Amino acid sequence: MTRTGSTSEDIAVTTMSTQSGSSTPLMPPPALSQKLKWSNGKIAVVLLIASEIAFFGTLIATYIFYIGRDINPPYPQDVLEVSVAPLKVVFNSIFLLASSIWIVLAVKALAAGKKAAFLFWWGLTILFGLEFLVGTGFEWYGMIVEDGVWMGTNVFGSCFYTLVGFHAFHVTMGLIILTLIWVLAVLGKVPPRQIEKVDLISWYWHFVDGIWIVVFTVVYIIGN
Amino acid sequence: MTVVQQPLSPAGRVPALSRLHEWVATTDHKKLGVMYVTAGLLFFMIAGLEASLMRWQLALPNQSIIMPDDFNRLFTMHGTTMVFFVGMPILFGSANFLIPLMIGTRDLAFPRLNAFGFWLFLLGGLLLYFSYFAGQGLQGMGSAPDVGWFAYAPLTERTFSRGHSTDYWILGILLTGIGSAMTAINLVVTILAMRCPGMSLMKMPLLVWILLVDFILVVVALPPLAAAQCMLLFDRSLGAHFFDTQAGGSALLWQNLFWFFGHPEVYILILPAFAFSSEIIPVFSRKVIFGYPLMVAATVAIGIISLGVWVHHMFAVGLSPLVNAIFMGSTMLVGVPTGIKMFNWAATMIGGKIRFHTPMLFCLGFLCQFLLGGLTGIFLATVPFDWAVSDSYFVVGHFHYVLFGGLVFSIFAAIYYWFPKVSGRMLSETLGKWQFWLLMIGFNLTFGPMHVSGMLGMPRRIYTYHTERGWDLWNLLSSIGVLFQIAAVSLFAINIIRSLMKGAKAGDDPWDAWTLEWSTTSPPPPYNFKDIPVVHSRRPLWDLKHPDDPDWKYE
Amino acid sequence: MLIGMVNFANSMLASLIASIPDPGIPSAPTPTMFNPVGAPADTILDITWLLVGICGLIGLVVLAMIFFAVIRCRQPKGDDTEPAQVYGSNPIELAWTVIPLLIVFVLFMVSARGIFDIEKTSPPDGAIEVRVIGHRWWWEFDYGDFATAAELHVPIDEDKPTDIYLTLESADVIHSFWMPQLGGKTDVIPNRINHLWLQVAKAGTYVGQCAEYCGNQHANMLITVVAQPRAEYEAWAANQRREAVDDRAVAAGKHIFLRTACINCHTVRGTVANGTFAPDLTHLMSRDTIGSGIARNTPNNLRAWVWDPQNIKPGCEMPSMKLTREEVDLVCAYLETLR
Structure with missing residues (x-):
């Protein structure tokens, strides 16, 4: 494949004569090159995550664009709890981030064939993810019911609920998939040879966690 | 479609219902490919009808054949249809059909996901057109979206766009977009992981390379559009204020987000034209493609640069001179790799022994017209000139030279070239040549004068104009050209139907071509290849036909 | 669905019957960029000719290559041998990578100067400054101490061209202010203030429109x-x-005007009419056109307009006020005094 470069100091010309029909012995063809080692699923999940990053990137860029541009109160600092009770959101975030560790341990357990350990860590991941969702729910309840901020209140409301909401939506999707796997595992339908699929699900979960770090930084730290 | 089906099942008659079921439930990449392209061509006819109505209204000044709101719906639907429901499905359809055959595999990586992507696309298209019947809700009033295909905010906000037509626009494209992104991921995986033994990346046919870049662009560029459309949907249905300028929203944000998708989208649409030409021109010139590695590099460069040029759609919005200058630079830069491709195609033909079959004629039409469209692209990249003609008919002429003269001509080239493989039957050369010349005349007659009327001050998207403005002649010429185009497209439809009914048998390799799809039967069996082929060069069939002088010696 | 189609047919029919007024502005030249009357439009035209030259040359080279191939490289009849296979050539390919890069560089430098020349961020000395507000579907020109619509008046001195410096704002959606003979166009965007520098060097009437x-x-x-x-x-x-x-003498018409909803949208200074959604009518008769330039300001057209603007400009924001013929005559008699 690199021959074009090396043979063409000037114009690489070769004359072909189809009628020649001469029975010159075939040169041995060049050795076959190696194929990519990644499986279909892995590439697909990487691409899926890439497109998700493009999606969240747009929402985050929009959020950043509108920081400080709002013309109607309430402003983020009046509503978001970081300045008042930073522990709440940080607490929730720690739960979400910790779940990333548990899912790694779960995948390792499955690889080692330890079903009980897999169920435990996988279950813990689900519980921690659930805690995060519940925490988000309480935060939203406080904002909507007590502060009276919703999508239509002002641009901040639109941006906040869209960005955080889409993230929570992804967490929910993740939890549904995780729960499905957990149930299947209890039924004995997740043997260690399925490790790659389980591992790919954990990649998606890591993405959901990783994007939260960015969302958190933008919404609760920069945006305040 | 059912007629194409016949050669696939020669063993007697199959009941119509089960044949329909076979198509609806299929996960076969070839059948999905045929369905994609067929749907795309049907939408092409609809969009063409819409365009013809607009040209009828504009043929003479001060006509009131079509009311302004109906006219505005027509150009919105025409643009949206051509971009999302003609260009995209034909891209995915041809990729679906060709890529597994060209890289020597039996199907895509995820066949069921592939089928799902197709049905999402179709649902999106039907949803968009359903707005003609239900755009006003329960009153049952017909009202398609009338916001233009790039749907600038705040015209799309509830204040200015009542009813549900704009919601149908959002949802239709959102669904199609999700389907497209999934199919693109599917195809990238197929290309990266499922090539036959011996086919390294640099031994892939150029078509596969170009489409690989194309699909990566789809994966990167469609999600931002989806995000922007979600925001718009929230604006319209949940009362959010993203693009609501009355409550602090920004009209420019929508433009930025839309064109961040929209400009890569333009390349997503034109890259298939490059891909088809890069296969067809060498075969009919009987010569290997000139400078394959540089062609690959140019494709990758186009892909990368196209992500950084979107502001050239916004030169007139009053950004700072510095921003305008930067994006003028990046836009001009994209002309360089595109120019390389033009030169390399020309160099492929020079020294060849060209056979002027219909596919080659359409490719030549593509080359000449895309050249003009590309050059007026450089005109428009130049900010001061853009200030003079942006949003005028000059722009309409420009992008039709690129997308009609470029993309649609090369789609016709591809259909004439690969139809024998798809159906097992040849299309008529006589009808094909008539179609080519009629389309060539009609196309240039319609879109050439638009450059003039644009420079004479005619803005796009106006439903009428006064006679003293001096645009009469140019508009009349444009409208006359449409008649030729209608004749050409009718000939095409006749040609397809005639060929399906009584076309000459094609044989496996009617064009004496070089890529793997011609090594299997026409139409290919469901499993494509009995044995998975092994290749040693970019032109495996050349090696087979010239064992004394195979390609792998020189690549 | 059926209703929708019937509706469509109805609207087609209605449009055929609709009366078309005698159109437009008298003796206005074609708004062509090839007949510039000011510095920014001159600069644009200069750059255009440069582009025509450079791009024309590139186009000729490529077309020559294609036509050479088409004419000289046909397959001879009866010859089915394959031609020489040329895989590429580094020097040639390098040439058509580097030369276009150089051309792009030159073009970029020239045009970038043009951008900085034309895009002025502050008004030139002695410029006439007007605030332009885009409405659906008419232009408001606010001179500071008065406002008018659709027709922008500027003074011309013998010795030097007049600079016009516009501040562009929108009342609703995005519009674009385009006067091809006086300069480039700039979009008129809600929630954003844009500026546009135009120049006019000789007296006359020039036309343009929203882009x-x-x-x-x-x-x-x-x-x-x-x-x-x-x-x-x-x-x-x-x-x-x-x-x-x-x-x-026209008190009756004035009375009808003031007691009808006209005053919610239109202003007539010196009366209670102070609406701002529609053109200021204080000096309606000083304008050559009505309906934002759609028709000449003749008594007949004015009557047709007041009777039902939807016949003349279908879809425009002004409804028919359902006045009787006599009332329309009286109102128009009043309007015709607003010189």
């Missing part, structure tokens, strides 16, 4: 620029500053 699709009547959002000798302009401006004429 950004803004809804139903985008096609009829026309602009006229009247460049007139300074004395004439001053007289016009002095008249514009005055309150509306109050002629007792």
Whole structure:
């Protein structure tokens, strides 16, 4: 494949004569090159995550664009709890981030064939993810019911609920998939040879966690 | 479609219902490919009808054949249809059909996901057109979206766009977009992981390379559009204020987000034209493609640069001179790799022994017209000139030279070239040549004068104009050209139907071509290849036909 | 679905019957960029010719290559041998990578100068400054002490061209202000203030129109620029500053005007009419056109307009007020006194 470069100091010309029909012995063809080692699923999940990053990137860029541009109160600092009770959101975030560790341990357990350990860590991941969702729910309840901020209140409301909401939506999707796997595992339908699929699900979960770090930084730290 | 089906099942008659079921439930990449392209061509006819109505209204000044709101719906639907429901499905359809055959595999990586992507696309298209019947809700009033295909905010906000037509626009494209992104991921995986033994990346046919870049662009560029459309949907249905300028929203944000998708989208649409030409021109010139590695590099460069040029759609919005200058630079830069491709195609033909079959004629039409469209692209990249003609008919002429003269001509080239493989039957050369010349005349007659009327001050998207403005002649010429185009497209439809009914048998390799799809039967069996082929060069069939002088010696 | 189609057919029919007024602005030249009358439009035209030269040359080279191939490299009849296979050539490919890069560089430098020349961020000395507000579907020109619509008047001095510095704002959606003979175009965007520098060097009437699709009547959002000798302009401006004429002879028409919803949208200074959604009518008769340039301001057209604007400009924001023929005559008699 690199021959074009090396043979063409000037114009690489070769004359072909189809009628020649001469029975010159075939040169041995060049050795076959190696194929990519990644499986279909892995590439697909990487691409899926890439497109998700493009999606969240747009929402985050929009959020950043509108920081400080709002013309109607309430402003983020009046509503978001970081300045008042930073522990709440940080607490929730720690739960979400910790779940990333548990899912790694779960995948390792499955690889080692330890079903009980897999169920435990996988279950813990689900519980921690659930805690995060519940925490988000309480935060939203406080904002909507007590502060009276919703999508239509002002641009901040639109941006906040869209960005955080889409993230929570992804967490929910993740939890549904995780729960499905957990149930299947209890039924004995997740043997260690399925490790790659389980591992790919954990990649998606890591993405959901990783994007939260960015969302958190933008919404609760920069945006305040 | 059912007629194409016949050669696939020669063993007697199959009941119509089960044949329909076979198509609806299929996960076969070839059948999905045929369905994609067929749907795309049907939408092409609809969009063409819409365009013809607009040209009828504009043929003479001060006509009131079509009311302004109906006219505005027509150009919105025409643009949206051509971009999302003609260009995209034909891209995915041809990729679906060709890529597994060209890289020597039996199907895509995820066949069921592939089928799902197709049905999402179709649902999106039907949803968009359903707005003609239900755009006003329960009153049952017909009202398609009338916001233009790039749907600038705040015209799309509830204040200015009542009813549900704009919601149908959002949802239709959102669904199609999700389907497209999934199919693109599917195809990238197929290309990266499922090539036959011996086919390294640099031994892939150029078509596969170009489409690989194309699909990566789809994966990167469609999600931002989806995000922007979600925001718009929230604006319209949940009362959010993203693009609501009355409550602090920004009209420019929508433009930025839309064109961040929209400009890569333009390349997503034109890259298939490059891909088809890069296969067809060498075969009919009987010569290997000139400078394959540089062609690959140019494709990758186009892909990368196209992500950084979107502001050239916004030169007139009053950004700072510095921003305008930067994006003028990046836009001009994209002309360089595109120019390389033009030169390399020309160099492929020079020294060849060209056979002027219909596919080659359409490719030549593509080359000449895309050249003009590309050059007026450089005109428009130049900010001061853009200030003079942006949003005028000059722009309409420009992008039709690129997308009609470029993309649609090369789609016709591809259909004439690969139809024998798809159906097992040849299309008529006589009808094909008539179609080519009629389309060539009609196309240039319609879109050439638009450059003039644009420079004479005619803005796009106006439903009428006064006679003293001096645009009469140019508009009349444009409208006359449409008649030729209608004749050409009718000939095409006749040609397809005639060929399906009584076309000459094609044989496996009617064009004496070089890529793997011609090594299997026409139409290919469901499993494509009995044995998975092994290749040693970019032109495996050349090696087979010239064992004394195979390609792998020189690549 | 059926209703929708019937509806469509109805609207087609209605449009055929609709009366079309005698159109447009008298004796206005084609708004062509090839007939510039000011510095920014001159610069644009210069750059255009440069582009025509460079791009024309590139186009000729490529076309020559293609036509050479098409004419000289045909397959001879009966010859089915394969031609020489040329895989590529580094020097040639390098040449057609580097040469276009150089051309792009030159073009970029020249045009970048043009951008900085034309895009002025502050008004030039002695420029006439006007605030332009885009409405669906008409233009408001706010001179500070008075406002008018659709027709922008500027003074011309003998010795030097007049600079026009516009502040562009929108009341609703995006529009675009485009006067091809006086300069480039700039979009008029809600929630954003843009500026546009134009120049006019000789007296005359110039036309242009909105260039950004803004809804139903985008096609009829026309602009006229009247460049007139300074004395004439001053007289016009002095008249514009005055309150509306109050002629007792048309008191009946005035009464109808003031008690109808007209006053919610239109202003007539000196009366209770102070609406801001529609053009200021204080000096309606000083304008050559009505309906944002769609028709000449003749008594007949005015009557047709007041009777039902939807016949003339279908979809425009002004409804038919359902006045009787007699009332329309009275109102128009009143309007015709607003000089």
